[in-house]
Amino acid sequence: xxxxxxxxxxxxxxxxxxxxxxxxxxxxxxxxxxxxxxxxxxxxxxxxxxxxxxxxxxxxxxxxxxxxxxxxxxxxxxxxxxxxxxxxxxxxxxxxxxxxxxxxxxxxxxxxxxxxxxxxxxxxxxxxxxxxxxxxxxxxxxxxxxxxxxxxxxxxxxxxxxxxxxxxxxxxxxxxxxxxxxxxxxxxxxxxxxxxxxxxxxxxxxxxxxxxxxxxxxxxxxxxxxxxxxxxxxxxxxxxxxxxxxxxxxxxxxxxxxxxxxxxxxxxxxxxxxxxxxxxxxxxxxxxxxxxxxxxxxxxxxxxxxxxxxxxxxxxxxxxxxxxxxxxxxxxxxxxxxxxxxxxxxxxxxxxxxxxxxxxxxxxxxxxxxxxxxxxxxxxxxxxxxxx
Amino acid sequence: xxxxxxxxxxxxxxxxxxxxxxxxxxxxxxxxxxxxxxxxxxxxxxxxxxxxxxxxxxxxxxxxxxxxxxxxxxxxxxxxxxxxxxxxxxxxxxxxxxxxxxxxxxxxxxxxxxxxxxxxxxxxxxxxxxxxxxxxxxxxxxxxxxxxxxxxxxxxxxxxxxxxxxxxxxxxxxxxxxxxxxxxxxxxxxxxxxxxxxxxxxxxxxxxxxxxxxxxxxxxxxxxxxxxxxxxxxxxxxxxxxxxxxxxxxxxxxxxxxxxxxxxxxxxxxxxxxxxxxxxxxxxxxxxxxxxxxxxxxxxxxxxxxxxxxxxxxxxxxxxxxxxxxxxxxxxxxxxxxxxxxxxxxxxxxxxxxxxxxxxxxxxxxxxxxxxxxxxxxxxxxxxxxxx
Numbered sequence: 100x101x102x103x104x105x106x107x108x109x110x111x112x113x114x115x116x117x118x119x120x121x122x123x124x125x126x127x128x129x130x131x132x133x134x135x136x137x138x139x140x141x142x143x144x145x146x147x148x149x150x151x152x153x154x155x156x157x158x159x160x161x162x163x164x165x166x167x168x169x170x171x172x173x174x175x176x177x178x179x180x181x182x183x184x185x186x187x188x189x190x191x192x193x194x195x196x197x198x199x200x201x202x203x204x205x206x207x208x209x210x211x212x213x214x215x216x217x218x219x220x221x222x223x224x225x226x227x228x229x230x231x232x233x234x235x236x237x238x239x240x241x242x243x244x245x246x247x248x249x250x251x252x253x254x255x256x257x258x259x260x261x262x263x264x265x266x267x268x269x270x271x272x273x274x275x276x277x278x279x280x281x282x283x284x285x286x287x288x289x290x291x292x293x294x295x296x297x298x299x300x301x302x303x304x305x306x307x308x309x310x311x312x313x314x315x316x317x318x319x320x321x322x323x324x325x326x327x328x329x330x331x332x333x334x335x336x337x338x339x340x341x342x343x344x345x346x347x348x349x350x351x352x353x354x355x356x357x358x359x360x361x362x363x364x365x366x367x368x369x370x371x372x373x374x375x376x377x378x379x380x381x382x383x384x385x386x387x388x389x390x391x392x393x394x395x396x397x398x399x400x401x402x403x404x405x406x407x408x409x410x411x412x413x414x415x416x417x418x419x420x421x422x423x424x425x426x427x428x429x430x431x432x433x434x435x436x437x438x439x440x441x442x443x444x445x446x447x448x449x450x451x452x453x454x455x456x457x458x459x460x461x462x463x464x465x466x467x468x469x470x471x472x473x474x475x476x477x478x479x480x481x482x483x484x485x486x487x
Numbered sequence: 488x489x490x491x492x493x494x495x496x497x498x499x500x501x502x503x504x505x506x507x508x509x510x511x512x513x514x515x516x517x518x519x520x521x522x523x524x525x526x527x528x529x530x531x532x533x534x535x536x537x538x539x540x541x542x543x544x545x546x547x548x549x550x551x552x553x554x555x556x557x558x559x560x561x562x563x564x565x566x567x568x569x570x571x572x573x574x575x576x577x578x579x580x581x582x583x584x585x586x587x588x589x590x591x592x593x594x595x596x597x598x599x600x601x602x603x604x605x606x607x608x609x610x611x612x613x614x615x616x617x618x619x620x621x622x623x624x625x626x627x628x629x630x631x632x633x634x635x636x637x638x639x640x641x642x643x644x645x646x647x648x649x650x651x652x653x654x655x656x657x658x659x660x661x662x663x664x665x666x667x668x669x670x671x672x673x674x675x676x677x678x679x680x681x682x683x684x685x686x687x688x689x690x691x692x693x694x695x696x697x698x699x700x701x702x703x704x705x706x707x708x709x710x711x712x713x714x715x716x717x718x719x720x721x722x723x724x725x726x727x728x729x730x731x732x733x734x735x736x737x738x739x740x741x742x743x744x745x746x747x748x749x750x751x752x753x754x755x756x757x758x759x760x761x762x763x764x765x766x767x768x769x770x771x772x773x774x775x776x777x778x779x780x781x782x783x784x785x786x787x788x789x790x791x792x793x794x795x796x797x798x799x800x801x802x803x804x805x806x807x808x809x810x811x812x813x814x815x816x817x818x819x820x821x822x823x824x825x826x827x828x829x830x831x832x833x834x835x836x837x838x839x840x841x842x843x844x845x846x847x848x849x850x851x852x853x854x855x856x857x858x859x860x861x862x863x864x865x866x867x868x869x870x871x872x873x874x875x
Contacts, residue, residue, distance in 0.1 A: 100729045102502020107495065113747065114490020308726040310713060311733055314706030322699040338696040341488045345699055345746070355743070358733070359501065 100309050100359035107353040109245045110271040113345070115337070117273045118146075118235065122153040124271045128231045129189025132159045133182060135203045136194045137167045141237065144281050150194060150235065162186050164206075167195065170374060170381070171202035173217055173253045179206035180216060183230060191232045193269075196286075197241025197293075200234050201249040204267040207232045208249075220251055220260035222465075229266040235273045238282055239344040240290035240382070242297060242351030244272035252375060258461075259375035274348065276340035284331060288439050289382035290343070291327040294350040295320060296385040300364050301357035303396070303403060303471045313406070315356040319346050320411045327439060365469030366392045369479055372458040379448050386441035387448075390433040391485040396472040397425050403471075404428055445487050455483050488697050488747035495741040497633045498659040501733070503725070505661045506534075506623065510541040512659045516619045517577025520547045521570060523591045524582045525555045529625065532669050538582060538623065550574050552594075555583065558762055558769070559590035561641045564604055567594035571618060579620045581657075584674075585629025585681075588622050592637040592655040595620045608639055608648035610853075617654040623661045626670055627732040628678035628770070630685060630739030632660035640763060646849075647763035662736065664728035672719060676827050677770035678731070679715040682738040683708060684773040688752050689745035691784070691791060691859045701794070703744040707734050708799045715827060753857030754780045757867055760846040767836050774829035775836075778821040779873040785813050787860040792816055833875050843871050 112120055125132060132154060141147045154161050164179045182188065183206060193203035207229040209216030218224040236244045243249070247267040252259045282290070302316040323346045329339035349356060369392075370384035397404040401421050408414040408428025416424050437443055445451075459480040467473040474482070500508055513520060520542060529535045542549050552567045570576065571594060581591035595617040597604030606612035624632045631637070635655040640647045670678070690704040711734045717727035737744060757780075758772035785792040789809050796802040796816025804812050825831055833839075847868040855861040862870070 100502075100726065100733070102505065104498065104500055106498035110492065110494035111746075112492055114488075117490065308730070310730060311706060311710040311737070314709065315703060318699060318702030318706055321702065325698060338488065341747075342696070342698060345488070349699070358499075359729075 101306055101361065103359045105354065105358050106265065107245065107268065107355060109268045109352075111245065111274060111348070112271060113274040115275055115277045117275050118149055118153065118278075121150065121235065121273060122156045124233060124273075125154065125159065125190060125192060126157040128270065130157075130159050131187055131189045132161050133164060133179065133186070133188045133191045133206070134161050134194065135164045135167060135179060135191060135199055135206070137165070137196070137199050140281070141194055146194065146235075146237070146278065150192075162188065167199045167202045169198050170252045170259065170378060171198045171205075173251055176202055176205040176209060176216055176251060179203070180209040183210045188230065191230055192235070193232065194235045194237065196236070196238030197243040200236070200241070200243035200269070201251065203232055203234070204243070204247070204249040205251050206230075208262070208264060208267055217253060219262045220253075226262065226264040226266050229264070231270050232267070233271045233273075234269045235278070236344070237278050238286060238290055239279055239340070239347040240293040242294070242348055244269060244274065245348050245352035247353065248351070250371070257375045259371040261371075268353070274344050276337055276344050279340050279344065280335040282334070284334075285440070287331055287334070288441050289380050290347060291323060291439060292382040292386045292436060292441050294343075294347040295323055296366065296382070296389055297351040298356070299389060300367060301354070301360060301362050302407070303363055303393075304357070304360040305400065305470050306360040309360050312357050312360050317410050319350050319356065322346050324411070324435060331439060361470045363469050363471045365471075365474050368468045369458070369462050369482060372461045373445070373450070373483070375461070376454050376458065377448065377450050379450075383442050383448060386436045387443055387445055387486045388482065390429055390436070390443075391482050393429045393432065395478070395482050395485065396469075397429065398422075399472040401425050445483075450487070452484070452487055455480055458483055489694055489749065491747045493742065493746050494653065495633065495656065495743060497656045497740075499633065499662060499736070500659060501662040503663055503665045505663050506537055506541065506666075509538065509623065509661060510544040512621060512661075513542065513547065513578060513580060514545040516621075516658065518545075518547050519575055519577045520549050521552060521567065521574070521576045521579045521594070522549050522582065523552045523555060523567060523579060523587055523594070525553070525557075525584070525587050528669070529582055534582065534623075534625070534666060538580075550576065555587045555590045557586050558640045558647065558766060559586045559593075561605055561639055564590055564593040564597060564639060567591070568597040568604060571598045576618065579618055580623070581620065582623045582625065584624070584626030585631040588624075588629070588631035588657075589637040589639065591620055591622070592631070592635070593639050593650075594618070596650070596652060596655055605641060607650045608641075614650065614652040614654050617652070619658050620655070621659045622657045623666070624732070625666050626674060626678055627667055627728070627735040628681040630682070630736055632657060632662065633736050633740035635741065636739070638759070645763045647759040649759075656741070662732050664725055664732050667728050667732065668723040670722070672722075673828070675719055675722070676829050677768050678735060679711060679827060680770040680774045680824060680829050682731075682735040683711055684754065684770070684777055685739040686744070687777060688755060689742070689748060689750050690795070691751055692745065692748040693788065693858050694748040697748050700745050700748050705798050707738050707744065710734050712799070712823060719827060749858045751857050751859045753859075753862050756856045757846070757850050757870060760849045761833070761838070761871070763849070764842050764846065765836065765838050767838075771830050771836060774824045775831055775833055775874045776870065778817055778824070778831075779870050781817045781820065782814075783866070783870050783873065784857075784860040785817065786810075789813050833871075838875070840872070840875055843868055846871060
């Protein structure tokens with residue numbers, strides 16, 4: 100186990116009806132609220148009205164930033180920062196999935212900064228403060244509700260970059276599983292792939308002697324696998340939705356499950372370059388790329404892949420070589436993704452070989468990526484080519 | 488899964504050498520520090536000098552409260568509160584195991600309170616603020632380093648009571664596994680029993696549909712079982728000590744592993760009444776009582792005990808009834824405690840039947856205890872009698 104710092108101050112309010120505590124939570128931070136959300140779905144479901152009612156109870160003055168995109172854009176973030184400054188906003192309330200939350204975090208850190216927020220994503224400046232921020236989650240997927248990370252896309256430059264800061268942790272997040280009943284099947288699928296991928300990035304680590312952390316990772320994977328198909332078959336099954344929601348949050352809450360482990364994140368970095376050019380859902384890219392990344396790297400530390408196959412997928416080791424066991428686990432991952440309806444080839448999404456070089460080159464802009472097996476440009480190109 | 492609130496703001500600094508960051512962490516909170524510790528072990532190991540050096544670097548003015556007892560006493564807490572008030576202390580630094588940390592928390596909440604701190608333990612007053620507090624942990628056991636709980640003994644009235652408050656969470660805790668190398672074997676054993684017992688209190692729950700939380704609990708139990716015996720055989724095995732330290736912290740860090748589960752805590756409440764009369768180590772009482780509690784209650788919800796036996800102890804279910812599987816898991820728990828040298832009968836510690844009535848009566852002072860199976864006075868008496 101490596102040495103580490105860990106802190107996660109976010110308050111979770113989890114369960115059906117927790118939305119009724121929204122007003123009280125917000126009231127601790129001031130009256131002028133920027134409400135950030137995406138498309139019209141929160142209006143269609145009535146959530147928008149329930150939130151306005153909560154804010155009305157505390158006599159909040161509400162400004163709005165709507166239309167946050169699935170891959171949230173720098174231009175939208177800048178618009179939010181401008182509103183906050185013009186209106187003297189005290190508190191940002193993000194209502195939606197990971198994209199809305201990520202945009203809200205970027206706005207929160209951008210407001211008190213005396214420069215352009217993009218500096219933080221290009222590692223040109225450090226984050227020292229942020230407006231306080233709270234969230235109401237409507238999609239189980241990214242863990243953004245309990246971490247300080249944000250991923251923003253700059254379309255002018257086709258760059259998708261991320262930052263992480265203790266200042267960007269939400270003060271509170273309201274997690275009501277019933278709000279996810281109306282999530283379309285394909286987005287539920289994306290959420291499942293997303294949270295599993297987050298665990299993969301931490302679990303497939305070069306760090307050894309981390310038995311507790313490995314088991315915590317496996318616990319989440321097993322629970323997602325069990326509950327994902329139930330939620331897809333019965334979208335309003337409370338227990339399945341609640342289990343998924345908790346898994347999504349714990350899968351990426353500041354690294355709680357992987358303290359002291361070097362993380363990988365190569366597959367995320369490759370995917371960001373794919374979706375920086377093609378506006379596909381992040382999880383679609385991950386579903387395609389991850390099993391290919393696994394095949395490309397597994398021999399580096401085969402024992403972790405053997406353990407994954409046996410403990411997570413229940414592969415029986417008897418009569419098989421280590422390599423066969425590891426490959427059976429990778430195949431089980433691909434089969435599961437396919438069974439729930441996630442894509443397995445970039446060509447299914449209309450992406451061909453034309454931008455492979457550009458994507459590979461941009462992935463390694465800051466140097467080799469990944470820790471389980473550090474990948475250079477040629478490695479990345481091969482993984483993308485395996486995924487076409 | 489039940490609805491829940493969860494928040495845990497404590498910052499962990501984990502790993503060999505993290506003590507070097509102590510001064511910097513303390514400096515955020517002020518210059519006047521109350522250093523709280525137990526007996527002379529931190530002087531013998533040189534830890535005392537290293538801490539004084541860190542505090543000297545930041546020009547701290549250090550006052551001391553030493554001699555905190557293994558079951559920390561109300562009288563000691565009152566003494567600490569008096570020092571803080573007289574000296575205008577800014578920050579409390581607790582160096583030691585759970586007892587020292589618990590005493591420091593009670594001092595921290597007592598200082599700004601305009602009454603006697605014992606009110607908080609008798610539920611006569613609510614905690615609204617506290618002095619800031621940090622810890623350097625020297626014993627893996629109670630999880631006090633990352634929660635807001637404290638257990639204090641009032642010897643004048645033979646009462647041992649607890650409180651929990653968000654205000655009592657340490658601002659930071661330094662967890663350096665090398666500081667536990669010199670912990671005597673019997674205290675290492677107590678720590679192992681203590682952390683396993685904390686998981687039991689959460690895992691044996693009446694709440695259903697909590698697959699992730701159950702697995703998180705099992706993950707800790709398996710890891711403690713594997714690493715406990717290694718640490719006992721090789722006290723300076725870094726990895727084993729590190730794994731135990733992380734398990735102890737995660738086992739009781741504000742309920743992270745059991746969010747949405749009703750906890751039990753009956754066995755702890757019974758044990759508190761035993762050690763309120765007889766000054767035995769908390770973990771000795773738990774080692775004796777827990778397998779008997781298990782035997783007394785397991786039929787209430789046998790499936791959880793079957794799962795415990797199979798997943799944690801690797802009991803093969805083939806050819807056995809559910810009851811036989813459950814009992815094999817309970818026996819495995821007792822055998823493990825015995826193997827590492829923990830006691831199995833109160834008579835081993837010189838405790839006979841004379842105070843059984845008094846202990847049973849005091850346990851249920853505020854009503855029946857426990858959630859897995861609520862226990863009245865007669866139930867408690869039977870469990871204590873099984874333990875004589």
